[in-house]
Amino acid sequence: MTEPEHRDESPEMVAEIPVHDDAGWLTDAFIAAVHAAVEAGDSAEARRLAGDLHEADMADLVDALPEADRPVFVQLMGDKFDYTALTEMDEAVRVKLLEDLPAADIAEGLGELDSDDAVYILEDLDEEDQAAILDELPLSERVQLERALDYPEESAGRRMQTDFIAVPPFWTVGQTIDYLREDKDLPDTFYEVYVVDPGFRLVGSLALDRILRTQRAAKISTIMEEDPHSVAVKADQEEVARLFERYNLVSTAVVDDSNRLVGVLTIDDIVDVIQEEAAEDMKALAGVGDEEISDSVLTIARSRIVWLLFNLGTGLLSATVISQFEGTIEAMVALAVLMPIVASLGGNAGTQTMTVAVRAIATEELDTRNIWRVLRREVMVSFLNGSLLACLIGATAGLWFQNHGLGIVIASAIIINMFCAGLAGLMIPMTLHRFKVDPAIASSVFVTMVTDVIGFFAFLGIAALWFRLPL
Structure with a gap:
């Protein structure tokens, strides 16, 4: 049986049924079509229907499927399943799904994510399940995630991304721009370049707009912000959120006890923190604890x-x-x-x-x-x-x-x-x-x-x- 020819249309056109209703939710007809594909074990049809969904819609789709169909759906989707969708699910749904998937598949999916998303997915699992998944990862990625998981819960270390851009102060703007253009291992999205000394201690930061508006010959040390906002790796995430709110930050450096740069926090991480803390306070005032809508x-x-x-x-x-x-x-x-x-x-x-x-x-x-x-x-x-x-x-x-x-x-x-x-x-x-x-x-x-x-x-x-x- 040959694979169906890939077409570039939107999910709505490919599926020939409406994916979203007027309110933006997935339609019952679309969910039923995906369910039928899963029941039939039809990988090509599942990928055709849901392969181009946004991560948030993918999470809603998984939640709408019967519990027994969820791991089957993920495996049928293969590399078309964006594991970032797991960060959009209720904790109970996510944990049960991860328990039902092979550790090797999970490790492969996590390898494509930012470190903060991978940590968010792993932190709710018990130590045995965490170890099984981490053992399937390459050594460098495993060490990186294990170090992040060692930080206290709800700390900056748990939330930070360990992929960031750091340059020495003696570089010129031209050298920095060439580095940003040519190095293939840099983060896909970033807002600031951090300046470090030979011991990797944070000495300054530089916004991208400042780099682009400065002549190539200028030294980084002459245009950097020498007292950048930074947070300790063990700082509570609620304190970090207040820092972002107070100083209107888009991103900030995370440093260890020796002021060495170990990660970066961005505004998208902090929006999640603000939502979580607000929900936590609201639930606590009503005496309902940290429960999810999907809990038993x-x-x-x-x-x-x-x-x-x-x-x-x-x-x-x-x-x-x-x-x-x-x-x-x-x-x-x-x-x-x-x-x-x-x-x-x-x-x-x-x-x-x-x-x-x-x-x-x-x-x-x-x-x-x-x-x-x-x-x-x-x-x-x-x-x-x-x-x-x-x-x-x-x-x-x-x-x-x-x-x-x-x-x-x-x-x-x-x-x-x-x-x-x-x-x-x-x-x-x-x-x-x-x-x-x-x-x-x-x-x-x-x-x-x-x-x-x-x-x-x-x-x-x-x-x-x-x-x-x-x-």
Whole structure:
């Protein structure tokens, strides 16, 4: 059977079915056609259909196929499968796929990737699977990846590319341009040229536009930036992202403890970091852990149950406070009707302040220098909003139950709880951060506990005193 003649049309024309719908997603008809090719073991058809897909679309296609078809599809695609697509997949899908593929095939695919993408794919595997794949790589590539995997997780060393361009300061611009044009082993994409001394220590950097606008005879040392932004190889990736944001960087050098150049980070790496850190904080605030949409029911349940159990404990504490006012509630049933309003408003107000505080701590916008100014602001905001809501709900409750005293009681409780919510929403994350506890993970439970306990205690306590009700 002869291979079908290759045609240069786009995937849409070759497949004779629409690849993307109006929203840019892969169509069901296209996915079904690929699935049929995989079921038939037709490599030529699979390559014809999906060979020209972008890496992100390739990842979506793999995810849409049945689990058993995924490794078969990758093998049928052969060299047409871009392993960069693995970086676009959920972790659970990627790890399962790698477990089902031969180590030799994976090593061949990783050999075509940038080092940072290869490390990203390997780092989630267990040591045994990593070793099996690394053993299939050439020695130089294996040593390079093993060194990167030895760096801490979520560090600059894990994210950096080890392919970069470095020149000595005594070269001329002309020599540098000729080197960039003639050397075939240089990275395909780069934004800066780094300047190093004989010990490979970083001494400067040079943007490409500066090179192209300078006469060929000029020395690199005369036009380079002598104090380039650089990051330590063990620096946390979130700190690196803040550096990019603060100084509007496109790329930056990564250096070891001796200031030797070991890699480079580019803006496309940092965009991924920003997205990951934002998603991590969002999930942590909700107490859902580091779960993926493709995780199993058991995995997700296990990641969520811990904070739900902790929340159950704080709920029992709130119930204990309520139980101390059984006589008060029995004497005036209206208190039971209005009680959730006080706790709910306090909880929402506390969550608003807490969310702003946690994000400000993560971006280093909030620290001991400005904590008191921010605290005064949040307390005043809570007091103003609490006063407005107290007037509205107090009037409503008074008219609803024909009891103006009840309106005064709930209004007073709301002001107190909103004030405390603003205070707790800021101070709890700051306190946790001071004791090296991630405020994104633990803050919400404690803030909810404070607003519930204070809300119930203030409302029922004021009611007992105002109406002289039994406890």
